[in-house]
Amino acid sequence: MTALTVALVLVAAAVGVLRWRRPAWYWLTFGVTLAVVRVLVRYGSVMDACGLTVPPARWRLALARATNRPIPGPRAPRILRLRPTRTGLVLRLKLRPGQDAFDVAAASDRLRHSFSMYGVTSRELRSGVVEVRMTGYDVLKRVQMPAKTDTRPMRVPVALRQDGSVHYRDYRAIPHALTLGATESGKSVYQRNLVAGLAPMDVALVGIDCKQGVELFPLARRFSALADDPDTAADVLDALVARMGRIYQVVRAQQRIAADVPDAEIAADIWDLPTDLRPTPVVVLVDEVAELALYANKEEEKRRDRVITALVRLAQLGRAAGIYLEICGQRFGSELGKGITMLRAQLTGRTAHRVNDETSANMAFGDIAPDAVLAAIQIPAEMRGLAIAGDSSGGWHRIRAPHTSLRQAVNICNRHADRTPDLPELAPFRPALSGSADAPVPAAKPSPATA
Numbered sequence: 001m002t003a004l005t006v007a008l009v010l011v012a013a014a015v016g017v018l019r020w021r022r023p024a025w026y027w028l029t030f031g032v033t034l035a036v037v038r039v040l041v042r043y044g045s046v047m048d049a050c051g052l053t054v055p056p057a058r059w060r061l062a063l064a065r066a067t068n069r070p071i072p073g074p075r076a077p078r079i080l081r082l083r084p085t086r087t088g089l090v091l092r093l094k095l096r097p098g099q100d101a102f103d104v105a106a107a108s109d110r111l112r113h114s115f116s117m118y119g120v121t122s123r124e125l126r127s128g129v130v131e132v133r134m135t136g137y138d139v140l141k142r143v144q145m146p147a148k149t150d151t152r153p154m155r156v157p158v159a160l161r162q163d164g165s166v167h168y169r170d171y172r173a174i175p176h177a178l179t180l181g182a183t184e185s186g187k188s189v190y191q192r193n194l195v196a197g198l199a200p201m202d203v204a205l206v207g208i209d210c211k212q213g214v215e216l217f218p219l220a221r222r223f224s225a226l227a228d229d230p231d232t233a234a235d236v237l238d239a240l241v242a243r244m245g246r247i248y249q250v251v252r253a254q255q256r257i258a259a260d261v262p263d264a265e266i267a268a269d270i271w272d273l274p275t276d277l278r279p280t281p282v283v284v285l286v287d288e289v290a291e292l293a294l295y296a297n298k299e300e301e302k303r304r305d306r307v308i309t310a311l312v313r314l315a316q317l318g319r320a321a322g323i324y325l326e327i328c329g330q331r332f333g334s335e336l337g338k339g340i341t342m343l344r345a346q347l348t349g350r351t352a353h354r355v356n357d358e359t360s361a362n363m364a365f366g367d368i369a370p371d372a373v374l375a376a377i378q379i380p381a382e383m384r385g386l387a388i389a390g391d392s393s394g395g396w397h398r399i400r401a402p403h404t405s406l407r408q409a410v411n412i413c414n415r416h417a418d419r420t421p422d423l424p425e426l427a428p429f430r431p432a433l434s435g436s437a438d439a440p441v442p443a444a445k446p447s448p449a450t451a
């Protein structure tokens with residue numbers, strides 16, 4: 001055995017002993033500390049090499065000459081804050097005169113290599129201040145949501161972003177959303193995470209599951225209404241449109257009172273109403289939307305038009321009445337007929353899982369973020385659940401939801417079954433339940449919602 005082999009065996013043994021003796025959090029802290037030290041030590045030289053420095057100010061040069069001191073070197077953005085996180089670190093930088101946020105974004109790949117990080121992303125916080133997020137490993141490979149998230153009413157932490165931050169589905173900021181993806185790409189798991197996140201909140205869930213109810217019916221205890229065929233779906237949507245009309249009347253009645261009282265806020269949506277008058281918000285989850293838009297005969301065509309018209313009306317007017325749409329499908333374009341592109345235009349939130357062609361990706365992002373189209377078609381088939389999430393502002397992120405099994409989602413829904421509100425308009429569609437809340441997941445489809 002050579003001396004080198006002996007040394008290697010000793011190092012490996014020492015590491016093995018240390019590994020054995022230290023818990024996982026120790027190694028996490030150790031790794032993050034190393035990354036922080038590495039970034040701080042190399043900061044000046046890396047920024048210079050990546051072209052993120054500016055020449056010293058003239059007064060500094062003049063002062064150096066006048067005092068006969070060494071000429072100052074180029075200046076990198078000032079570090080305002082450095083925050084280690086579970087996945088890496090976050091730097092807040094004050095840009096120097098002449099620099100802009102685009103310079104940092106354009107250099108992010110060079111920074112990634114220079115600091116030996118897995119990923120580097122940046123965003124402008126305010127004029128002259130940029131946040132640079134660095135991750136030490138692929139956080140999307142095995143998604144672990146942070147123990148603490150910033151949960152607010154109607155805001156669900158649904159997935160992890162590539163930069164290690166949490167991706168929220170915020171219904172009050174983005175009322176309606178579209179989720180696309182090829183078969184087996186992870187749409188149902190994403191939707192399941194949404195239901196699990198919404199279950200503990202004061203919200204009514206309405207499900208339209210055109211896959212014969214296999215995805216949403218096991219979660220029935222937390223649903224106020226469920227439909228598993230297009231005919232029932234049409235009736236549910238009509239009932240929701242009627243509910244929307246009634247809520248508008250409540251908001252109007254409150255407005256009149258506020259108009260008479262000086263300085264009182266005038267209600268424009270349900271969130272402006274006093275808590276005791278506020279109707280329960282409703283999230284409508286539609287799985288495999290194309291099934292609602294397809295027809296084979298005149299009768300089905302009439303039903304299809306009824307469904308799409310109701311969906312368009314809910315998308316246009318539902319927000320103020322607290323009715324939010326969450327639409328899932330494999331494709332959602334003009335090929336599905338009249339009214340589809342009009343509906344799509346109202347779905348501000350866009351999420352695309354793996355798609356098989358550019359046309360499908362275009363359905364999600366073609367009209368809002370062309371570069372996200374490319375990112376969506378590059379999602380590898382083996383990374384199920386990986387998706388591109390964007391909105392109409394043009395910004396997008398790579399995200400992945402944690403792998404929540406149907407059993408886990410059912411348990412969460414059963415635990416919060418007592419929170420399921422009874423909405424009089426939707427009473428005929430309340431799923432018929434049997435057995436206790438701890439009953440196992442039904443192997444076969446339970447009785448239809450209208451039973």
Ligand SMILES: Nc1ncnc2c1ncn2[C@@H]1O[C@H](COP(=O)(O)OP(=O)(O)OP(=O)(O)O)[C@@H](O)[C@H]1O
Nearest residue numbers: 182183184185186187188189384385400401402403
């Ligand atoms: N976030 C995730 N992390 C890990 N695995 C995932 C994730 N999302 C989905 N998967 C895996 O991919 C498989 C397919 O997911 P899912 O059923 O959600 O796809 P889908 O898009 O709804 O498919 P279909 O349209 O055929 O119903 C799941 O069984 C699961 O094993």
